[in-house]
Amino acid sequence: MGYFLLRRTISFILTLFVVSAVVFAVMNILPGDPALTILGLDATEDALAALREELSLNDPIMLRYLHWVWDALRGDFGISHSFRVPVADLVAERLPLTISLAFSGMLLTIILALALGISAAANHRMSGDWGVMFLSQLGIALPAFWLSILLVMLFAVKLRWLPPGGFPGYSEPWAAVRALILPTVALALVQSAVLARVTRSSALEVMRLDYIRTARAIGFSRQRVLWRHVLPNALIPIVTIVGLQFAALVTGTIVIENVFYLPGLGRLIFQSIANRDLPLVQALVMLFAAIVVTANFIVDLLYLVIDPRLKTRS
Amino acid sequence: MKRLPVNFLIGTAFVGLVVGVAALSLIWTPHDHTLLNIRSKFAPASPEHWLGTDQLGRDVFSQLMTAARNSVVVALTAVFIGGGIGVSLGLLAAAIGGLVEDFVMRLADISFAFPTLLFAIMLAAVFGPSLTVAVVAIAFINIPVFARVARASANQIWTREYVYAARAAGMGRFAITRDHVLPNIAAPVIVQATIEFAIAILAEAALSYLGLGAQPPAPSWGRMLSEAQTLMYLAPQLAIYPGLCIVLAVLGFSLLGDGLRDITDPRLARER
Amino acid sequence: MIGAYNLTVAFGAAQALRDVSFEVHPGDRIGVVGESGCGKTMLGLAMIGMTPDAAKVSGSLLLNGTEMVGASENSWQDQRARRVAMVFQEPMAALNPIKRIGDSVMEPLMVHFGLSRKQARKRALALFEEVAIPDPEARLKQFPHEVSGGQRQRVLIALALSCDPELLIADEPTTALDANVALRITDLLARLARDRTMALLFISHDLAAVARATQDMLVIYGGDIVERGSTADVLSQPKHPYTQGLLAARPSPWNVREIGGRRKRLPTIPGSVPSLANLPTGCRFAGRCPFEISRCAAQKPVEREGTICHLPEAER
Numbered sequence: 001m002g003y004f005l006l007r008r009t010i011s012f013i014l015t016l017f018v019v020s021a022v023v024f025a026v027m028n029i030l031p032g033d034p035a036l037t038i039l040g041l042d043a044t045e046d047a048l049a050a051l052r053e054e055l056s057l058n059d060p061i062m063l064r065y066l067h068w069v070w071d072a073l074r075g076d077f078g079i080s081h082s083f084r085v086p087v088a089d090l091v092a093e094r095l096p097l098t099i100s101l102a103f104s105g106m107l108l109t110i111i112l113a114l115a116l117g118i119s120a121a122a123n124h125r126m127s128g129d130w131g132v133m134f135l136s137q138l139g140i141a142l143p144a145f146w147l148s149i150l151l152v153m154l155f156a157v158k159l160r161w162l163p164p165g166g167f168p169g170y171s172e173p174w175a176a177v178r179a180l181i182l183p184t185v186a187l188a189l190v191q192s193a194v195l196a197r198v199t200r201s202s203a204l205e206v207m208r209l210d211y212i213r214t215a216r217a218i219g220f221s222r223q224r225v226l227w228r229h230v231l232p233n234a235l236i237p238i239v240t241i242v243g244l245q246f247a248a249l250v251t252g253t254i255v256i257e258n259v260f261y262l263p264g265l266g267r268l269i270f271q272s273i274a275n276r277d278l279p280l281v282q283a284l285v286m287l288f289a290a291i292v293v294t295a296n297f298i299v300d301l302l303y304l305v306i307d308p309r310l311k312t313r314s
Numbered sequence: 315m316k317r318l319p320v321n322f323l324i325g326t327a328f329v330g331l332v333v334g335v336a337a338l339s340l341i342w343t344p345h346d347h348t349l350l351n352i353r354s355k356f357a358p359a360s361p362e363h364w365l366g367t368d369q370l371g372r373d374v375f376s377q378l379m380t381a382a383r384n385s386v387v388v389a390l391t392a393v394f395i396g397g398g399i400g401v402s403l404g405l406l407a408a409a410i411g412g413l414v415e416d417f418v419m420r421l422a423d424i425s426f427a428f429p430t431l432l433f434a435i436m437l438a439a440v441f442g443p444s445l446t447v448a449v450v451a452i453a454f455i456n457i458p459v460f461a462r463v464a465r466a467s468a469n470q471i472w473t474r475e476y477v478y479a480a481r482a483a484g485m486g487r488f489a490i491t492r493d494h495v496l497p498n499i500a501a502p503v504i505v506q507a508t509i510e511f512a513i514a515i516l517a518e519a520a521l522s523y524l525g526l527g528a529q530p531p532a533p534s535w536g537r538m539l540s541e542a543q544t545l546m547y548l549a550p551q552l553a554i555y556p557g558l559c560i561v562l563a564v565l566g567f568s569l570l571g572d573g574l575r576d577i578t579d580p581r582l583a584r585e586r
Numbered sequence: 587m588i589g590a591y592n593l594t595v596a597f598g599a600a601q602a603l604r605d606v607s608f609e610v611h612p613g614d615r616i617g618v619v620g621e622s623g624c625g626k627t628m629l630g631l632a633m634i635g636m637t638p639d640a641a642k643v644s645g646s647l648l649l650n651g652t653e654m655v656g657a658s659e660n661s662w663q664d665q666r667a668r669r670v671a672m673v674f675q676e677p678m679a680a681l682n683p684i685k686r687i688g689d690s691v692m693e694p695l696m697v698h699f700g701l702s703r704k705q706a707r708k709r710a711l712a713l714f715e716e717v718a719i720p721d722p723e724a725r726l727k728q729f730p731h732e733v734s735g736g737q738r739q740r741v742l743i744a745l746a747l748s749c750d751p752e753l754l755i756a757d758e759p760t761t762a763l764d765a766n767v768a769l770r771i772t773d774l775l776a777r778l779a780r781d782r783t784m785a786l787l788f789i790s791h792d793l794a795a796v797a798r799a800t801q802d803m804l805v806i807y808g809g810d811i812v813e814r815g816s817t818a819d820v821l822s823q824p825k826h827p828y829t830q831g832l833l834a835a836r837p838s839p840w841n842v843r844e845i846g847g848r849r850k851r852l853p854t855i856p857g858s859v860p861s862l863a864n865l866p867t868g869c870r871f872a873g874r875c876p877f878e879i880s881r882c883a884a885q886k887p888v889e890r891e892g893t894i895c896h897l898p899e900a901e902r
Contacts, residue, residue, distance in 0.1 A: 015424065015427065018424055019427045023436065026437070026440065027439070030440050030441075037440060137568070138565070140564075141568055143516055143520060143536075143557065146553075146556075149542070149553050149557070150553075150554075150557070152546065157550070209679055210678075210679040211679060211682045211683070213674065213680070214680045214682075216636060217636060217667070217671070217672045217674070218666065218671070218694045218748075219665075219666035219667035219668065219694065219698060222659065233682070236684075244426075247426065248429070250432065251429045251430070251431040251432070251520075255431070269435055270524065272439065273438050273443070276439065278440070281436065281439040285432055285435060289428055289432060292426075296426075306684070308683070308729045308731075309729070
């Protein structure tokens, strides 16, 4: 198992480097002249030259890449061109909100998906099952941003129970929580559709296995068998899917922040696009991509922990 | 006809509707979707304007029709390009095997670290948002998906008896791939393609909503929704129609894909 | 005392078990013998209330006076493990792979009797010793995939015994095991039944195992009990044509010996077992029986002297 762990870790680090290379290449090589992209076509020659100096654009490309990576590893992501402050500061300021949203979104997703998926499997071929299947099919087709708009129209415009968007800051914790309710629900509803389906099929697979029959034969109630025997075993393949879902989570968080005007990293990215702030976009994209890669890596490790059969194998 | 699964039939119906309307919009729409008529803005549904008008007096129905065209074109183009590259890579990997296979698949996997949105953001920051950006971003994520499907299916074909026979007879790997492997992986690839169409439409809508896809005046469902969001208090109905269209299109392709899968792989159909 | 009276398990028009009646007393070791598909597994399942959802159970099944035909799932849960326990055929996947063996055996003790972990652990150890699992302390901590098939079957038996049931049903407990492991498991089951004064229902198509482990036996064909009696009697002097055919088909020095340069063929019962839906309505063995007369197919014979047949004993 140690060998497997080592290989996987090396693979992880390598992937991160390749990803960073791709990001760097796209942001620096494709535009031809980043300075021109940032300042636009009307910029004067002097302004362009000054910017090129500032961003060390005259150095050879490999050197710039290595500089960037080296600085990034020490926490220095450069200066945002449009905000005129270090990128790290901007990120630190908005990170808590994004993390709160992503975390609660993922939590709610998992709870919903597991509950619905297991119930559907337990009610196989009966109304509960078809209902969940139908809902999940719908959930997959539903755009998150449209669902958000519908939720806002119902809960904010019509009923006025919750705010339609924006974030009031952390000074009033209850108001802050209220502002995050609809975004979290919107995020979770769409994501749980896929996960519920996977949970259901995984649970159905497990339910057919012999040890479930043993558990029934030993007098355990259907409930106990379902939640204590089926679910833990069904989780193993689900964990992989959860890992893959991180990519969707990242996308979803960015979209939801924009729908609800939440001042997190997702909105920051869009402001940076509007401002053609390449260094900022570069840093943020790298950050998000790194999160996705890291999440997948952690999921792989988690797999080893959960399934005792793997410990003895590789 | 009775033997065909329900989801296949419903899927085909929805897809037919959307694609048909998109094609129709090329030659006819009830009104010119760009025609402004501020005086009759926010008009309710009427025989004249089947779904009413928007904030600039434009006919909503015509806009939806033209936007359908946009979604369909982006989805088809992106999936074909991404799928074409992906399938080629997958076939290459399966045909050559060994280190080349590992390397190619690893390369394809890098794309998994970049969700479509993230890639689109990068491209939009560099080139400015446009339809092309959306197409490229969506195509990009399709490459590893198709590479995986193609490689897995191709590897199975390579172990078949008739392929051994062909190799023994001196047939080259390229010829075998073209004549034996490709026809036999068509089914899973097509199934995957329909599902990717669904995903592509959803992705395109999200990108347009965020302003990263088709730019005005080209209409798109996503952007119609983003405009409608600011008008929620005045005209809630404008936020409903484009969304329904998106759901219809995505659901259609998604059900169609499921149905095709049930048809071509009956083993899986039994326990869905 | 556990008794089945006219127990019938039907799937629509097809009957997997028809009017089966027998009684089981503490300490009885009864073998249930028949080919695949004859209904013996269904008999075991019916006695623990785990017949498939599509099956309709009718007749009477009394577990110490409680009628279990038509009983709710909840009532069955009370009876399972504590009154009736079952060990199934395939030990390979029958234990929860992510749970340590000790935890699996301790679970029913903690759930059904409210024992603490320490108490349950002591009981589990005692059970492991009872089923002759070597090095029981170490086993408790292991996972199912870390022990052999034979050991897994012993663990499953321990699990079945954990709540001291009155009846242990073993459905083909040795079929998936190596020959000598099978022998030991067979002997183990017989010993457990004797030591605990527990009833044992040994369902198998392995006549040798049944001969070793049981005092009485039932022969099942097509859902009917075609013969019953003490194991010794049935095996040495079978009365029903099916049992006779079954026993004659066992390879032995007498029927494979070369005679005058030509080897004799192993006698077999002509034809094959019809599917459930196609069984004759009278005697199930009609169509394959060498002694068949005209009313066999239409009329079910009455049980006489431990067997059901229209012909009197002398003529078989």
